[in-house]
Amino acid sequence: MSNSKNTILSLRNVKKHFPIKEGVFQNVVGQVHAVDGVSFDIGAGETVGLVGESGCGKTTIGRCVSGLEPLTNGDIFFDLTPEKLLALEDFEKHQSEIKNKHLIDEIQSTSNISKIEGDDFYNYRRNCQMVFQDSFSSLSPRQLVSDIVSRPLKIHKVCADNELIPRTIELLEQVGLGKQHLYRFPHQFSGGQRQRISIARALALDPKLIVLDEPTSALDVSVQAQILNLLHDLQKQRGLSYLFITHNLSVIRHMADKIVVMYLGKVVEAGKTEDIFSNPQHPYTKALLAASPDLSEDVMSDMAALDGPIPDPARPPQGCSFRTRCPVSRTECGWEVDDIIRRLEHHETLIDSIKSVHQPDAFNAKLTFETSLSAIELKDVIGTNDIPKQMRKAIKKIEVDGNDVNISFDPVQTVPLVQSDNGSLSRCVLANK
Numbered sequence: 001m002s003n004s005k006n007t008i009l010s011l012r013n014v015k016k017h018f019p020i021k022e023g024v025f026q027n028v029v030g031q032v033h034a035v036d037g038v039s040f041d042i043g044a045g046e047t048v049g050l051v052g053e054s055g056c057g058k059t060t061i062g063r064c065v066s067g068l069e070p071l072t073n074g075d076i077f078f079d080l081t082p083e084k085l086l087a088l089e090d091f092e093k094h095q096s097e098i099k100n101k102h103l104i105d106e107i108q109s110t111s112n113i114s115k116i117e118g119d120d121f122y123n124y125r126r127n128c129q130m131v132f133q134d135s136f137s138s139l140s141p142r143q144l145v146s147d148i149v150s151r152p153l154k155i156h157k158v159c160a161d162n163e164l165i166p167r168t169i170e171l172l173e174q175v176g177l178g179k180q181h182l183y184r185f186p187h188q189f190s191g192g193q194r195q196r197i198s199i200a201r202a203l204a205l206d207p208k209l210i211v212l213d214e215p216t217s218a219l220d221v222s223v224q225a226q227i228l229n230l231l232h233d234l235q236k237q238r239g240l241s242y243l244f245i246t247h248n249l250s251v252i253r254h255m256a257d258k259i260v261v262m263y264l265g266k267v268v269e270a271g272k273t274e275d276i277f278s279n280p281q282h283p284y285t286k287a288l289l290a291a292s293p294d295l296s297e298d299v300m301s302d303m304a305a306l307d308g309p310i311p312d313p314a315r316p317p318q319g320c321s322f323r324t325r326c327p328v329s330r331t332e333c334g335w336e337v338d339d340i341i342r343r344l345e346h347h348e349t350l351i352d353s354i355k356s357v358h359q360p361d362a363f364n365a366k367l368t369f370e371t372s373l374s375a376i377e378l379k380d381v382i383g384t385n386d387i388p389k390q391m392r393k394a395i396k397k398i399e400v401d402g403n404d405v406n407i408s409f410d411p412v413q414t415v416p417l418v419q420s421d422n423g424s425l426s427r428c429v430l431a432n433k
């Protein structure tokens with residue numbers, strides 16, 4: 001979409017995988033897919049809320065955006081003019097025929113945060129600041145407030161030495177503190193005041209974007225409201241953009257213009273705040289809303305609250321990654337052999353009698369049992385209600401051959417994000433119809 005404002009941040013298929021290391025030699029035995037192909041944009045003066053359960057990758061995205069983590073894959077662009085955004089979108093659609101090669105090259109070298117150098121990098125670091133949940137550990141306990149808030153001014157040589165203290169006082173006043181707080185240590189403040197100090201420090205270099213990672217989650221409700229109002233006011237005065245990370249849906253409803261809902265490293269739904277709350281599309285979003293006790297009753301959700309464990313992000317389910325907990329899952333959600341094995345938890349003796357599993361891919365497996373009786377038992381169990389009907393119907397083949405059982409499912413692709421009627425994007429086979 002084009003408008004006259006710049007796009008402050010544009011994430012394109014961002015991936016961040018962490019190696020899992022084991023043993024004395026720290027061999028890499030797998031990868032945690034913390035962020036797995038995330039794309040969204042933040043416009044100038046806009047707040048984008050990033051929500052999802054613990055471990056879905058929110059903080060990792062914040063750290064990637066702030067340049068604290070190198071990306072495994074994908075791109076993050078900073079401050080694109082409408083013209084540059086259009087050129088980039090066009091380039092993504094028609095990679096083979098590059099119309100604007102010089103403009104694409106310019107975007108890569110001046111706006112791609114993994115590629116920019118020199119002044120452009122310096123400019124980006126000034127313009128993107130971060131505020132964390134835990135103000136205790138993010139503010140150095142041995143530094144005075146005057147040092148904490150003036151440090152970015154000093155490092156980036158923003159003003160003359162004799163101007164440092166007046167500038168620092170100005171910043172403190174903007175966040176509701178004052179001169180009297182200059183020569184105190186962080187532990188002499190309340191949690192809300194400490195968060196104000198963190199915000200003053202983030203504002204020091206007059207950034208365009210602030211990444212706020214659970215900025216009010218450690219505060220009680222009345223203080224939380226004051227900080228949220230402060231953030232609102234600062235945004236209005238300074239035209240700031242926020243990437244607001246939280247698992248608190250009532251906070252995000254109050255703060256965000258757009259919402260990105262994440263599950264296991266992927267975006268499952270994204271849209272305007274009012275659309276997400278009044279007409280959620282994805283079963284996960286509906287379940288999250290249903291699980292949020294402090295939302296007023298006008299939030300629509302016909303879904304049961306969330307149930308069951310989140311799958312291991314080192315082996316994220318293919319197809320739809322939410323299907324293992326989804327109350328309305330279908331045959332076509334993309335089931336795989338692991339789903340059956342996960343469902344056997346009540347059949348301990350059967351699990352114990354598995355001798356080996358040969359799994360060329362997620363959708364095919366040969367399970368070898370100690371005895372042919374166990375092999376037959378597995379086939380019987382798969383016929384019972386321990387395996388949900390929609391999963392059972394997705395099995396393409398199940399054959400007992402002596403002590404072996406061969407199981408196969410139809411391979412599936414990751415469910416794409418598609419536009420739904422209300423304009424939101426949703427990654428669900430139901431929306432895909």
Ligand SMILES: Nc1ncnc2c1ncn2[C@@H]1O[C@H](COP(=O)(O)OP(=O)(O)OP(=O)(O)O)[C@@H](O)[C@H]1O
Pocket residue numbers: 018019032033034052053054055056057058059060061247313
């Ligand atoms: N440095 C790291 N090394 C290995 N794994 C990591 C690292 N940082 C994060 N992870 C893993 O990446 C996944 C996403 O973590 P992240 O902290 O981004 O989640 P989150 O959405 O911020 O969760 P929370 O709501 O609890 O803060 C988790 O499975 C986590 O264990």
Ligand SMILES: [Mg+2]
Pocket residue numbers: 058059060
């Ligand atoms: Mg986090």
